Amino acid sequence: xxxxxxxxxxxxxxxxxxxxxxxxxxxxxGGSIRWMNLTRYLKTRKDKPSxxxxxxxxKPDMExxxxxxxxxxxxxxxxxxxxxxxxx
Numbered sequence: 507x508x509x510x511x512x513x514x515x516x517x518x519x520x521x522x523x524x525x526x527x528x529x530x531x532x533x534x535x536g537g538s539i540r541w542m543n544l545t546r547y548l549k550t551r552k553d554k555p556s557x558x559x560x561x562x563x564x565k566p567d568m569e570x571x572x573x574x575x576x577x578x579x580x581x582x583x584x585x586x587x588x589x590x591x592x593x594x
Contacts, residue, residue: 510557517548527563541566543574 516523522545530537540563547559564570 513548513557516544519545522546525559525561525563526566527561539566540564541570 522543524541525544526539526541528537528539540561542561542563544559547562
């Protein structure tokens with residue numbers, strides 16, 4: 507990363523910033539997409555002065571999306587004796 511101000515800008519946003527990378531395999535032509543929470547990475551990394559980002563993304567499949575959703579909207583737990591309807 508060339509400019510420190512970009513990192514500061516991303517960390518100061520009111521919502522998390524995600525880094526998304528799309529790659530195409532030159533041999534097969536197949537592609538893949540991976541993402542990572544850049545805000546969390548920048549806030550928790552040990553080497554704060556460094557402007558280098560080590561990309562450790564995951565495939566944005568349904569499980570990954572649900573995990574992010576559950577961080578912001580934790581699933582409600584049903585109380586004993588009550589049935590809870592779940593809408594998807």
